[in-house]
Amino acid sequence: MPHDLFTADNTYQPSNTATITRFQLTADQSIQKRSLGKTGIMVTPIGLGVMQFSGGGSSVFNVAFPDLSQETKSAIVRAALEGGINWFDTAEMYGLGRSENSLAHALKAAGKADGEVVVATKWLPLFRMAGHIKRSIHNRLRFLQGYSVGLYMVHQPWGFSSPEAEMDVMADLVEVGHIRSIGVSNFSADRMRRAYQALEKRGLPLAANQMEYSLLNRKIETDGVLAVAKELGVTIIAYTPLANGLLSGVYHKNPDLLLSKPRFWRAKIERHIGRTRPLIEALDEIAGRYQVTPAQVALNWVINFQGESVVAIPGASKIYQAEEAAGAMSFRLLDGDLTRLDELSRDYR
Ligand SMILES: NC(=O)c1ccc[n+]([C@@H]2O[C@H](COP(=O)([O-])OP(=O)(O)OC[C@H]3O[C@@H](n4cnc5c(N)ncnc54)[C@H](OP(=O)(O)O)[C@@H]3O)[C@@H](O)[C@H]2O)c1
DSSP: OOGGGBOTTSEEOOTTOOOEEOOOOSOGGGSOOEESTTSOOEEOSBOEEOGGGOOSSSSTTTTTSOOOOHHHHHHHHHHHHHTTOOEEEOOTTTTTTHHHHHHHHHHHHTTOOTTSSEEEEEEOOTTOOTTHHHHHHHHHHHHTTTOOBSEEEEOOTTOSSOHHHHHHHHHHHHHTTSBSOEEEESOOHHHHHHHHHHHHHTTOOEEEEEEEOBTTBOGGGTSSHHHHHHHHTOEEEEESTTTTTGGGTHHHHOGGGGGGSOHHHHHHHHHHHTTTHHHHHHHHHHHHHHTSOHHHHHHHHHHHTTGGGEEEOOBOSSHHHHHHHHHTTSOOOOHHHHHHHHHHTGGGO
């Protein structure tokens, strides 16, 4: 990214004479971290999602993902760290330990000690009762090879137990020191409030609800999830913030790229290509003015439009994608641009 166009007072004078104010760039310390809920665990506005590290096995939990070499995974993680990202999102469901284990290898290769990074992972509740959380945590810790669990989430609202029972077991794990904080994912507003209240009784905060949120999926703004999260001080962790890469504009410019995608992902993206063209054109135009990429503008909108309530976890299967993810924290869209993108994407609420 061309930082040289910026003056010492942190402004950029593009050819069209508008002045763009930016955060101080490049150094890790200059990226303003945010607390995960009321936990005081500080994370950068962008973390790296490593679901993309799930591939390589033959089960249903592996086949949808590319089989990346450990070398590539390590390079992706290193690029994220070098760009200032301080946390990573993985899950049991991502290859049943494959993603967690690859992440641990990559962090080790990058020379990161536990405590220098935050690892978020998730319990898979499929066909399971809350009591299983206690057994599952030992596998998580084994796959993470010495990296502690900064945030442990219930991945889906699918469990056979109530959210109260799940939160009770999670609270036990905090008390014995197996995890630092507790979150949920894909929980409705009501279910999130129940989880919050159950933890409140144990004197613990609900750190986060991980939900799909992007310029192409703004459902949490209208179904009560975002409003309740703000009311309770629960962080929204936005997953799929690039709409599976669609918001980068690469598929609009070169639809042939979709041919290499598995059928499920291709269909998901193809559905939206036509109707998102005006949005993509705006992302492109804004990106040109800020000297960044459309993907970075899309990510910047996610982490700034709702103030500090939302952090995002873009995924990456290539090194440049991790670099771009980190670089999306190096500037701040002007209010006028945030609003313009809001208006262009209102249909997706
Ligand atoms: N809690 C949940 O239920 C849940 C659900 C889904 C995901 N997640 C988490 O959220 C993370 C991100 O979500 P996601 O992977 O579904 O969606 P995403 O971040 O919107 O899309 C990631 C994909 O977009 C493409 N991409 C990324 N950066 C790009 C760039 N700069 N330019 C062009 N293309 C780019 C890559 O596709 P290619 O690989 O094809 O190049 C990448 O694999 C996951 O890794 C996972 O940790 C959580």
